Amino acid sequence: xxxxxxxxxxxxxxxxxxxxxxxxxxxxxxxxxxxxxxxxxxxxxxxxxxxxxxxxxxxxxxxxxxxxxxxxxxxxxxxxxxxxxxxxxxxxxxxxxxxx
Amino acid sequence: xxxxxxxxxxxxxxxxxxxxxxxxxxxxxxxxxxxxxxxxxxxxxxxxxxxxxxxxxxxxxxxxxxxxxxxxxxxxxxxxxxxxxxxxxxxxxxxxxxxxxxxxxxxxxxxxxxxxxxxxxxxxxxxxxxxxxxxxxxxxxxxxxxxxxxxxxxxxxxxxxxxxxxxxxxxxxxxxxxxxxxxxxxxxxxxxxx
Numbered sequence: 001x002x003x004x005x006x007x008x009x010x011x012x013x014x015x016x017x018x019x020x021x022x023x024x025x026x027x028x029x030x031x032x033x034x035x036x037x038x039x040x041x042x043x044x045x046x047x048x049x050x051x052x053x054x055x056x057x058x059x060x061x062x063x064x065x066x067x068x069x070x071x072x073x074x075x076x077x078x079x080x081x082x083x084x085x086x087x088x089x090x091x092x093x094x095x096x097x098x099x100x
Numbered sequence: 101x102x103x104x105x106x107x108x109x110x111x112x113x114x115x116x117x118x119x120x121x122x123x124x125x126x127x128x129x130x131x132x133x134x135x136x137x138x139x140x141x142x143x144x145x146x147x148x149x150x151x152x153x154x155x156x157x158x159x160x161x162x163x164x165x166x167x168x169x170x171x172x173x174x175x176x177x178x179x180x181x182x183x184x185x186x187x188x189x190x191x192x193x194x195x196x197x198x199x200x201x202x203x204x205x206x207x208x209x210x211x212x213x214x215x216x217x218x219x220x221x222x223x224x225x226x227x228x229x230x231x232x233x234x235x236x237x238x239x240x241x242x243x244x245x246x247x248x249x250x251x252x253x254x255x256x257x258x259x260x261x262x263x264x265x266x267x268x269x270x271x272x273x274x275x276x277x278x279x280x281x282x283x284x285x286x287x288x289x290x291x292x293x294x
Contacts, residue, residue: 021240023233052224067236071220071247074240 004073007051008080012036013044017067017077020054024066108166111173118180119144125187132194136203140190144183147176178217182210201262208269212254219246234291241283249276 007013016030031041045065048054055068069077122144129137154160154172161168189206192198222243223236252272256265 024236067240068224070224071222071243074223074244 003047003051004053004076007047007053008073008077010044010047011084013048014077014081016044016048016065017053017069020065020067024064026062026064028062030065108169108173111170111177115147115173115176115180118177118184119147122180122184122187125184125191129187129191129194133190133203136190137187137194140183140187144180144187147180147183151176178214182214185210204262205257205265208257208265209254212250212257215246215250215253219243219250222246232291234287237287237291238284241287242280245276245280245283249273 008017012034015033019025019030019033027041027045030045031038034041045054045056049056053067053069053073054065057064057066122141126137126141126144130141151160161172163169186207189198189203193200193203220243223239225239249272253269256268256272260268
């Protein structure tokens with residue numbers, strides 16, 4: 001469950017989940033919505049996959065992501081969104097550390 | 101690996117415990133309320149029967165598929181919990197520990213809980229080869245409908261008088277079915293046109 005909280009605590013990852021709520025999308029199409037580097041997006045996808053919130057499927061050369069959120073997880077995301085929960089920036093974010 | 105560390109062995113022990121507890125409650129209730137205890141005891145019998153059927157037909161997931169094996173035991177445990185709980189309520193009512201109507205209420209509360217649990221997991225259930233937006237939208241819609249209906253039904257059976265709860269509960273389930281059908285038709289039409 002802690003992996004789910006970690007995944008939902010980041011606004012970028014929540015935005016990815018919101019986009020996937022509409023329809024499954026390719027990694028490239030998802031990345032187009034964000035002004036971040038490709039490796040950063042890959043880390044976000046990895047965190048979401050590890051929390052079992054998204055599912056990836058390789059089709060040809062592209063990876064298609066689809067939503068795999070239970071109702072409870074979606075409700076949690078709604079709360080996180082409503083209260084604008086975010087990883088505290090005064091502590092180093094392990095994801096950011098990995099990237100740099 | 102010790103039996104207590106093996107998750108499947110733990111589940112087997114828990115399932116056996118539940119079945120034995122169910123039989124104990126069932127035998128307590130059988131003499132005083134056979135009409136309520138008998139169907140539940142038959143329901144309890146379907147758990148080992150279902151397991152044996154899967155084993156006989158070779159459909160029981162083997163050790164090479166631990167995730168599916170765990171999932172199967174979890175489902176059996178879920179069913180066992182509901183039936184044993186219902187038998188415990190009937191036994192308690194038969195012995196005068198709880199009011200008679202609570203034995204009936206328990207069954208409806210348990211079914212509402214089952215609806216919530218199934219609905220919660222429904223959008224997470226992977227449909228092999230189906231990554232389309234229509235499948236996803238229908239799974240999410242059904243998941244939310246099940247959970248909200250389950251929560252409303254649970255509250256109704258917990259708070260309202262029995263006679264009122266029977267009518268209101270039925271109306272809620274009926275409304276949920278109609279809503280789900282209408283929403284699925286809408287999703288299909290939207291997907292076909294777009």
